[in-house]
Amino acid sequence: MGDNSTATRLSTLDRLLPVWIGLAMATGLALGRMIPSLGAGLTSVQIDGISLPIAAGLLIMMYPVLAKVRYDRLDTVTSDRRLLLSSLLLNWIIGPAVMFVLAWLLLADLPEYRTGLIIVGLARCIAMVIIWNDLACGDREAAAVLVALNSVFQVAMFAVLGWFYLSVLPGWLGLPQSSIEISPSQIGKSVAIFLGIPLALGYLSRRVGERTRGRDWYEHKFLPRIGPWALYGLLLTIVILFALQGDRITHEPLDVLRISIPLLAYFAIMWGGGYALGAALGLGYARTTTLAFTAAGNNFELAIAVAVATWGATSGQALAGVVGPLIEVPVLVGLVYASLALQSRFSAPTRPSVLFVCVHNAGRSQMAAALLSHLAGDRIEVRSAGTEPADQINPGAVAAMAEIGIDLTGATPKVLTADTVQTSDVVITMGCGDSCPHFPGVIYRDWKLDDPAGQPIDAVRGIRDDIAARVHALVDELLPSVASPQATAPAPRLAR
DSSP states (O other): OTTTTHHHOHHHHHHHHHHHHHHHHHHHHHHHOOTHHHHHHHHHHHTTEEEHHHHHHHHHHHHHHHOOOOGGHHHHTOOOOHHHHHHHHHIIIIIIHHHHHHHHHTTTHHHHHHHHHHHHHHOOOOOHHHHHHHHOOOOOHHHHHHHHHHHOOOOOOOHHHIIIIIHHHHTTOOOOOOOOOHHHHHHHHHHHIIHHHHHHHHHHHHHHHHHHHOOOHHIIIIIITTHHHHHHHHHHHHHHHHHTTHHHHEEEEEEEHHHEEEEHHHHHHHHHHHHHHHHHHHHHHHHHHHHHHHHHHOOHHHHHOOOOOOOTTTTHHHHHHHHHHHHHHHHHHHHHHHHHHHHGOOOOOOOEEEEEEESSSHHHHHHHHHHHHHHGGGSEEEEEEEEEOOSSSSHHHHHHHHHHTOOTTTTOOOBBOOHHHTOOEEEEEESOOOOOOOOOEEEEOOOOOOTTTTTOHHHHHHHHHHHHHHHHHHHHSSTTTOOOOOOOOOOEOOOO
């Protein structure tokens, strides 16, 4: 693959991403400046406090990305305690504390803006971070899990942390105190709309699409068709956000500048801290990127809603909430490219080890191991074994694999041992799952496949092709961002 192959495959949307985002920001500001009543009109179109234009943009933006998530591999994320605990630490302990310190240090003389920024720091990101993570080639499945985790903590802890950082902690420090009016049910409603709806649609799309048309059609036909809509939704959301306070922003540039300074420092500290922590823990590029962006992003929809409900739409707190995404959008777009530039600095991850197990290790597991070795080369350690190994490889399996150029004549059945299972990352059983010992940290899958023993060659071909499709998906899962040695860092992949 040549250096230019990635660029030539990119759509115009991908190649000119910063241009489109810049135009969307300028369009929103121009509309807000030329039509002062536009902001009030946009916020008036709502149901129970939820702005419909913003909701529409976010739903359009998030659905294609969440439809790309492979929900059958979320267990590889939930079992990574280092990632989950690091995310909780960054999002719910360090992030709010950092914003509190920055707000008081840099906006001590502007109490409304200071309070608004503290609220922004408490509202952890559950929406737009999905986009930034995808653009930076982060781990989609990890992003889905961390965003869901943030959502649960947001419902449970936002009001509590708001009370602590606006009332309790300032009281301890002898500083002016404030308060907010927000209930867990209001936060839950925001989470259900901005995350729950696109998450449910993305999950159902994958389940129904793969069941009715297969994974190959879903990933190579359906996803490319809906992919560009994520960018369309992002651009629509940016236009709306910038239009909401375009008039005020252009009339109060110094206030916007004062609010921007602590925000810039916050994004730099949280993103850089997330990257440093992920690299120190050895999470690899994809999950380190996800950790950094989930730490740096904020739920601006919730922050703005809380500020408007408590202090009014024209308050300084509301302006601080609106300035949040205005600064976040261009900064995090820049950090997307910074992430991609850092990708080459990450050492290659340890080769994953896959063990295929069937009863006799003479047919299914041997075909799967040979196919995985053929497709992945030395990038994956491939093993196979049987609970009751046969004396020789099934002749039908040998013949079927020879038809596609893979030679099984030198393979021999091997007995399954506990040590082989324990030292594998992924164990795939084929009709003998109950006989396979289980160890913590090992991922287990069971592939329902017919036994080729005694089957005619046409039936064995069908089993071989079924295994091949599953192995292709396994390679995509275990090696999602592997490029050729000559390839440069990939460009953002949102609209592909």
